[in-house]
Amino acid sequence: MFNSYFIGELGKRFSTSGGVARIPGEAESIDSTAWAIRALNFLNPGDDLARAGQLYLGTMQQQNGSVSLTLDMPGVTWPTSLALLAWNTDKRFENERIKATQFLLESKGRVLEKQPEMIAHNVKLPGWPWVDGTYSWVEPTSMAVLALKAQGQGEHPRVKQGIALILDRMLIDGGWNYGNKRVFGTNLLPMPESTGIALCALKGDVSEEIITKSLLYLNSIYPAVNTPLSLSRIILGLSSFNQRPHDVAKRIQQCLDLQNRYGPFETTLLAELALASMDLS
Amino acid sequence: MKRYSMTNGKKSFNFTRRQWIGMLLAGSITGIAFNSLLRWGRVFLEKEQAVFSTSTADYSKDILGPILNGFKELNITRKEIKGKKVLLKPNMVEPHEAHSHINTHPLVIRAAIEAFLTLGAGEVVVAEGSGHRRDSLYCQEKTGLGEILQEDSIPFVDLNTTRFIQCKNRGNRSSLGDLFLPSSIINADFIVSMAKMKTHHWAGVTLSMKNMFGVMPGSVYGWPKNSLHNAGIVESILDINATVCPHFSIIDGIVGMEGDGPIMGTPVNSGVLVMGRNPAAVDATGARIMGIDPVRIKYLKKASGWLGSIKNKNIEQRGELLTSLKRPYKLIQGIPAHQNIKS
Numbered sequence: 001m002f003n004s005y006f007i008g009e010l011g012k013r014f015s016t017s018g019g020v021a022r023i024p025g026e027a028e029s030i031d032s033t034a035w036a037i038r039a040l041n042f043l044n045p046g047d048d049l050a051r052a053g054q055l056y057l058g059t060m061q062q063q064n065g066s067v068s069l070t071l072d073m074p075g076v077t078w079p080t081s082l083a084l085l086a087w088n089t090d091k092r093f094e095n096e097r098i099k100a101t102q103f104l105l106e107s108k109g110r111v112l113e114k115q116p117e118m119i120a121h122n123v124k125l126p127g128w129p130w131v132d133g134t135y136s137w138v139e140p141t142s143m144a145v146l147a148l149k150a151q152g153q154g155e156h157p158r159v160k161q162g163i164a165l166i167l168d169r170m171l172i173d174g175g176w177n178y179g180n181k182r183v184f185g186t187n188l189l190p191m192p193e194s195t196g197i198a199l200c201a202l203k204g205d206v207s208e209e210i211i212t213k214s215l216l217y218l219n220s221i222y223p224a225v226n227t228p229l230s231l232s233r234i235i236l237g238l239s240s241f242n243q244r245p246h247d248v249a250k251r252i253q254q255c256l257d258l259q260n261r262y263g264p265f266e267t268t269l270l271a272e273l274a275l276a277s278m279d280l281s
Numbered sequence: 282m283k284r285y286s287m288t289n290g291k292k293s294f295n296f297t298r299r300q301w302i303g304m305l306l307a308g309s310i311t312g313i314a315f316n317s318l319l320r321w322g323r324v325f326l327e328k329e330q331a332v333f334s335t336s337t338a339d340y341s342k343d344i345l346g347p348i349l350n351g352f353k354e355l356n357i358t359r360k361e362i363k364g365k366k367v368l369l370k371p372n373m374v375e376p377h378e379a380h381s382h383i384n385t386h387p388l389v390i391r392a393a394i395e396a397f398l399t400l401g402a403g404e405v406v407v408a409e410g411s412g413h414r415r416d417s418l419y420c421q422e423k424t425g426l427g428e429i430l431q432e433d434s435i436p437f438v439d440l441n442t443t444r445f446i447q448c449k450n451r452g453n454r455s456s457l458g459d460l461f462l463p464s465s466i467i468n469a470d471f472i473v474s475m476a477k478m479k480t481h482h483w484a485g486v487t488l489s490m491k492n493m494f495g496v497m498p499g500s501v502y503g504w505p506k507n508s509l510h511n512a513g514i515v516e517s518i519l520d521i522n523a524t525v526c527p528h529f530s531i532i533d534g535i536v537g538m539e540g541d542g543p544i545m546g547t548p549v550n551s552g553v554l555v556m557g558r559n560p561a562a563v564d565a566t567g568a569r570i571m572g573i574d575p576v577r578i579k580y581l582k583k584a585s586g587w588l589g590s591i592k593n594k595n596i597e598q599r600g601e602l603l604t605s606l607k608r609p610y611k612l613i614q615g616i617p618a619h620q621n622i623k624s
Binding site for chain 1: 428
């Protein structure tokens, strides 16, 4: 029921270059472009704007296959996974996909030789960082796992390491935060956006009993969450394990109404909400 | 007798063991003297700064009045603020139900908005780049800040995702190199760090200077802002403050956090607001109120004589007596950053 709304809203944000603005009137950004394409690929397969956006992302790809936040920030490579998801399995971008896939398979977050006493998670597991040379965290690892799986790399050892890291960072009472589960003996608290994306990455690789508490956590907070990033990630996370809520349309409408308070949502938020609005399972 | 040689270019010098030891000793003494001189030099270089502290029992009481009193005491005038673009940077690291003491209270933010508008500010914006949360709208919804900003027609800027600009690092203490700062920070005329009074398990305390971590965009530095930790927490605090140079600080210590801060600690009803123009002096005062010796907080010690004043004798305390406001915060001995910092 929201398809035409999202196609229209996302479409308005494309510039002639094929890039997409974070909010209307601003310059284009890589992550906004990638998320908008990802949503349009599902909302309207074959969309011309999405094709223009894919070409734009191609022009932003670095020599080593990464797609960084801006061309002059080669170390901020977390958008590579998003670009790869935007190119998806499109044969016209095979070259770009191969290079980006190779980059992700070869890059990894920093690991430590020795386990610090105050940290509970396994610091020797390599996932993916936000920024090259730093530690691995839940969201960039989940995004890399999702992107690589979409390229048919689900059995690759790096993907298996990523899944192991995500499972290792799961909080004792279920759910995930940005990626620290216990510090100085205190269990930390979960966050819906991290939990949702972690569950999406784990889809098909873990049995439900391993993540039961995490699903319970998302189900318990779902009624009280109304903001686009958290709400869409909750819906996508639950849907990944066949627990899609029954009133998604109503909740998405309530969420869209929040724009009366906060103004137009950022493109990345609209795109994730669009993906949540579709039953992709 | 064994001879020790030292080569200086083509010349070679020979010394006896006694001469050699004597030279080493003299060198060490000179080194110690130089370090002492540097240390004392820093204290000497500290300018006198004024800080205003006042009791405010709880959030239901008048907060605007104490802030306006602080402005008066610290000579923040209408002439200085009129027409300016004021940016308030609260601490909204992550909101959780029943953990309201994690974040700067929205009623303190509202009072600051009203105070700056009273002085004729041309525009007031609230801006934050949460360190742990990607969902800034969730932070606004859960803390109640969103409702307040809507009622007061005040814009919110998500510093994590907004446009940023490469800036020269004016501190150069960390390995960060140039800093990428949001354009809204660069374009603001008057930046106010609105911190929460909390202990911190990596930095000892988190007050107005550590609060400035939140101006660094997550899109560049990640969530948590791990690149800043990698580059040295203390050094990053110094670099950000040296580069951004916030004009004013307000610490919300009405309900603070003790124990395992900045997230998992317990609330403390310390009933205090601390404010001033110099962030180091404000933080040193905040630390004293928490029963913590600011000289033992690494970032404050390093800021002393450079970014501000932390010595008691160099801070002119205005408002209420610190002895009447002091409420020692519980520390955790198992946390290295909490060890030996009590005053």
